[in-house]
Amino acid sequence: MIRFENVGMRYGAGPEVLRDVTFQLEPGSFSFLTGPSGAGKSSLLKLMYLAHRPSRGLVTLFDRDTSTIHRKALPTLRRKIGVVFQDFRLMEHMSTFDNVALPLRVKGVSEDRLKKHVTELLAWVGLKDQINAKPATLSGGQQQRVSIARAVISRPKLLLADEPTGNVDDEIAVRLLYLFEELNRMGTTVMIATHNQSLIDRFQHPVFHLENGELTALDPIQPPQPEENPFFVNEMMHGREEGQ
Amino acid sequence: MIFARATDIPLARDPSTRLVPWVIGFMVFLAILAVAGGVTLAGMAAGWQQGLTGSMTVQVPPLADDSDEETEQRVRQALEVLRRTRGLGEVNLLPSEDMVVLLEPWLGGGVDPDSLPLPRLIDVVIDDADDLDMDDVRRRLAAAVPGAALDDHQLWRERMVGFLELLQLVAWSVVAVVAACAIVMVVFATRSGLAAHRRVIETLHLIGARDGYIARQFQLHATRSAFKGSLVGALFGTGIIFGLLQMAHAMGNTASSLAVFGWQQWLILTLVPILGITITALTARVTVMQALSRLV
Numbered sequence A: 001m002i003r004f005e006n007v008g009m010r011y012g013a014g015p016e017v018l019r020d021v022t023f024q025l026e027p028g029s030f031s032f033l034t035g036p037s038g039a040g041k042s043s044l045l046k047l048m049y050l051a052h053r054p055s056r057g058l059v060t061l062f063d064r065d066t067s068t069i070h071r072k073a074l075p076t077l078r079r080k081i082g083v084v085f086q087d088f089r090l091m092e093h094m095s096t097f098d099n100v101a102l103p104l105r106v107k108g109v110s111e112d113r114l115k116k117h118v119t120e121l122l123a124w125v126g127l128k129d130q131i132n133a134k135p136a137t138l139s140g141g142q143q144q145r146v147s148i149a150r151a152v153i154s155r156p157k158l159l160l161a162d163e164p165t166g167n168v169d170d171e172i173a174v175r176l177l178y179l180f181e182e183l184n185r186m187g188t189t190v191m192i193a194t195h196n197q198s199l200i201d202r203f204q205h206p207v208f209h210l211e212n213g214e215l216t217a218l219d220p221i222q223p224p225q226p227e228e229n230p231f232f233v234n235e236m237m238h239g240r241e242e243g244q
Numbered sequence B: 001m002i003f004a005r006a007t008d009i010p011l012a013r014d015p016s017t018r019l020v021p022w023v024i025g026f027m028v029f030l031a032i033l034a035v036a037g038g039v040t041l042a043g044m045a046a047g048w049q050q051g052l053t054g055s056m057t058v059q060v061p062p063l064a065d066d067s068d069e070e071t072e073q074r075v076r077q078a079l080e081v082l083r084r085t086r087g088l089g090e091v092n093l094l095p096s097e098d099m100v101v102l103l104e105p106w107l108g109g110g111v112d113p114d115s116l117p118l119p120r121l122i123d124v125v126i127d128d129a130d131d132l133d134m135d136d137v138r139r140r141l142a143a144a145v146p147g148a149a150l151d152d153h154q155l156w157r158e159r160m161v162g163f164l165e166l167l168q169l170v171a172w173s174v175v176a177v178v179a180a181c182a183i184v185m186v187v188f189a190t191r192s193g194l195a196a197h198r199r200v201i202e203t204l205h206l207i208g209a210r211d212g213y214i215a216r217q218f219q220l221h222a223t224r225s226a227f228k229g230s231l232v233g234a235l236f237g238t239g240i241i242f243g244l245l246q247m248a249h250a251m252g253n254t255a256s257s258l259a260v261f262g263w264q265q266w267l268i269l270t271l272v273p274i275l276g277i278t279i280t281a282l283t284a285r286v287t288v289m290q291a292l293s294r295l296v
Helices: A041-048 A071-078 A096-107 A111-124 A140-152 A170-185 A197-202 A233-239 B020-053 B068-083 B096-107 B134-144 B154-196 B198-206 B211-260 B263-292
Strands: A002-010 A016-025 A030-034 A056-061 A081-084 A158-162 A189-193 A207-211 A214-218 B055-060 B088-093 B120-126 B149-151
Touching: A002 A041, A016 A041, A016 A214, A030 A041, A030 A170, A030 A197, A041 A056, A041 A158, A041 A189, A081 A140, A096 A111, A096 A140, A111 A140, A140 A158, A140 A170, A158 A170, A170 A189, A170 A197, B020 B154, B020 B211, B020 B263, B055 B068, B068 B088, B068 B120, B068 B134, B134 B149, B154 B198, B154 B211, B154 B263, B198 B211, B211 B263
Parallel strands: A030 A189, A030 A207, A081 A158, A158 A189
Antiparallel strands: A002 A016, A002 A056, A207 A214, B055 B120, B055 B149, B088 B120
């Protein structure tokens, strides 16, 4: 599904932030991307969600070489990718509903169909009561769930999350990881960038380690074998409102 | 449908775009005045050209030793030559009373035409200009009535039409400048909007929005703004034109050339706001598409 071969990346004329990165993600896999701050985790994810093109090397996404693909074809690829941004990137002027509906509207899904899907998903992530709320009125955890809902509403083939547990407490972080595992079980390939070592230790998934822009350690990729989920997703989402 | 849902980019909140309807309104107002001037001048020029090419004047001056009887004889000969000429219609000798009216602005009232050696004027209507050989008419007139002069108004007409065309050029230049200013202003406002909402646009871009989808948001906003502004500008502009036409009619003959303003001219004026809206929408779209093409 995703293959990096000797990939280098730089911002403008600056130094390379990624150097000779080579790895492969199999369809349906679940993996962590870790490393210290500034190691290049976000840059690697940016290449994967097509916010940047590599300065050198080969990035193959859904069997297409992203360095040669025509610009007009990129939106179609982007629609197969769900991204949970580190800073959520929610539209401040939009309600929870509109934020989550955005990827479907961009795809041209009719309002009738879209309404059903968004309402169901918001209920699933426990935000049914916040359907008309603006992001500014939501807690950090709620905003995170809106961001996740927006990332998965169009059933992406690839889900990328950049420090998704960065501003929630440990218990909520664990619950979010179970949610990602749930999505992974439904067939979505998942990669999570984090430097939360306790989470990485707790969940048994392959780990990619970046250091100074280089992939220094690569756990053998194994088929995903998630541990028994002690929480049901609904229980997780409805059980506790963080920060309240 | 196109106005059905709020746009994904909150452009209506931008201070820079709030001025757009006002500026477009002012531009449409100016353009309407300039276009009205242009089409009026075009109508006047066409009218004058048509009216003057359709007629000519023959002067028969009294010769130094001629008696009144001999002058009348020369006038009759001129009338005969003209009436026998192919391509000419009505040939009328201007009555003495009309001569007095024509001279009134220069000599004042109460002038006795018989006390002055005035030339006799013959008004000739050209029926078919293609059938008429102007050189032949001059030659035959000179042979039959020595001293008679034929004036087809060509020199005067050319100067007047040239002047009117120059005024038209000024009017159309004003329209072009107004359109250029509107385009520059829309480009500036759109770029401000792009800068102000860079993050929202990037997010839309990253979740798979095509350039056209994002550009449509700006285009819709620009269309709405231009519609409001154009409506107000057009109402004020056409109101002023209507008022001027009423005044022109009230002023009578001296301004009657303004009465060339017919339904065709009004139709042209209604195209001005439509054109304003179209230019605004297209400019916004092209500006956004150009800016987005620089994104990955």
